[in-house]
Amino acid sequence: MIIEFESDVFRWSARDDMAMYLTAVPPELGEDIREIPRPYRGFGAVRVRARIGRSEWTTSIFPDSKSGSYVLPLKKSVRDAEGIVEGGPVVxxxxxxxx
Structure with a gap:
């Protein structure tokens, strides 16, 4: 299954010294992903190949209890390569x- 969407980047921090930058999968697409039969992975993670601009990487998306969908972590190398900033949109x- 391949999905495409546009979403804003946000910062999540459990502690002051540990921040992650994420973008959220729209809830309706999250429902489609949730329906795919697959083996259970820790934390309900789903392995994906992600692409933003010219950057492509293999990672996992994780369930988000707030939205009921998933979030995609954005690695620093991808943010730097694609000029991604907090609050900005990404495709x-x-x-x-x-x-």
Whole structure:
């Protein structure tokens, strides 16, 4: 399954010294992903190949209890390469690998 969407980047921090930058999968697409039969992974993670601009990487998306959907972590190397900033929009292509 391949999905594409546009979403804003936000910062999540459990502690002051540990911040992550994420973008959220729209809830309706999250429902589609949740319906795919796949093996259970820790924390409900789903393995994906993500693409933003010219950057492509393999990672996992994680369930988000707030939205009921998933969030995609954005690595620093990808943020730097694509000029991604907090609050800015990104166009994301995700291929679900756990299907």
């Amino acid at each position: 994301v292509r995700i291929e679900v690998l756990d299907a």
